[in-house]
Amino acid sequence: DIQMTQSPASLSASLGETVTIECRASEDIYNGLAWYQQKPGKSPQLLIYNANSLHTGVPSRFSGSGSGTQYSLKINSLQSEDVASYFCQQYYDYPTFGSGTKLEIK
Amino acid sequence: EVQLVESGGGLVKPGSSLKLSCVASGFTFSSYGMHWIRQAPKKGLEWIALIYYDSSNKYYADSVKGRFTISRDNSKNTLYLEMNSLRSEDTAMYYCAKEWAYWGQGVMVTVSS
Numbered sequence: 001d002i003q004m005t006q007s008p009a010s011l012s013a014s015l016g017e018t019v020t021i022e023c024r025a026s027e028d029i030y031n032g033l034a035w036y037q038q039k040p041g042k043s044p045q046l047l048i049y050n051a052n053s054l055h056t057g058v059p060s061r062f063s064g065s066g067s068g069t070q071y072s073l074k075i076n077s078l079q080s081e082d083v084a085s086y087f088c089q090q091y092y093d094y095p096t097f098g099s100g101t102k103l104e105i106k
Numbered sequence: 107e108v109q110l111v112e113s114g115g116g117l118v119k120p121g122s123s124l125k126l127s128c129v130a131s132g133f134t135f136s137s138y139g140m141h142w143i144r145q146a147p148k149k150g151l152e153w154i155a156l157i158y159y160d161s162s163n164k165y166y167a168d169s170v171k172g173r174f175t176i177s178r179d180n181s182k183n184t185l186y187l188e189m190n191s192l193r194s195e196d197t198a199m200y201y202c203a204k205e206w207a208y209w210g211q212g213v214m215v216t217v218s219s
Binding site for chain 2: 046091095096097098
């Protein structure tokens with residue numbers, strides 16, 4: 001199985017700030033990577049697919065980048081509604097997820 | 107609008123069986139592969155099974171292989187997950203998903219004596 005190492009586990013930032021969450025795959029996943037946002041009591045919502053493609057309806061302050069084994073999610077101009085947990089997922093092989101990042105407002 | 111509605115969860119004893127359903131609407135169900143994913147309380151996400159649009163191929167995570175069976179009935183727009191020999195570590199919220207972009211609200215399965 002491909003292991004996904006996500007960091008940091010938690011993050012506290014101020015409104016309007018830019019934050020970055022990173023995922024490292026145990027082998028090359030050829031941009032087969034998605035990012036999800038999950039709010040408490042809700043199902044995950046797709047933000048980014050194919051490493052850098054914004055899913056329909058997702059605000060443009062979210063962006064994804066990376067290649068090979070290293071990927072990142074950037075959130076510009078942090079808003080209060082961005083408080084959530086974020087997960088990366090590779091689907092190049094049998095799907096596996098990162099352990100998640102809990103984002104809070106400072 | 108795509109909708110996925112899971113049902114069939116509950117509290118069961120170790121060793122028991124349970125069958126989850128996921129009713130789909132808002133898209134041509136018979137044209138898409140479908141996934142089951144679970145999330146243990148306060149834990150991360152774990153993909154557990156995939157079925158192709160025509161049931162020609164099915165794939166499972168090692169943690170459930172041989173105990174869980176994914177199936178579908180395209181005439182009923184319904185996806186299933188039959189779970190046998192349930193263990194405490196199967197306790198989780200179970201989600202069905204279409205192509206990763208659409209997820210149901212989840213159904214809770216608790217395995218406890």
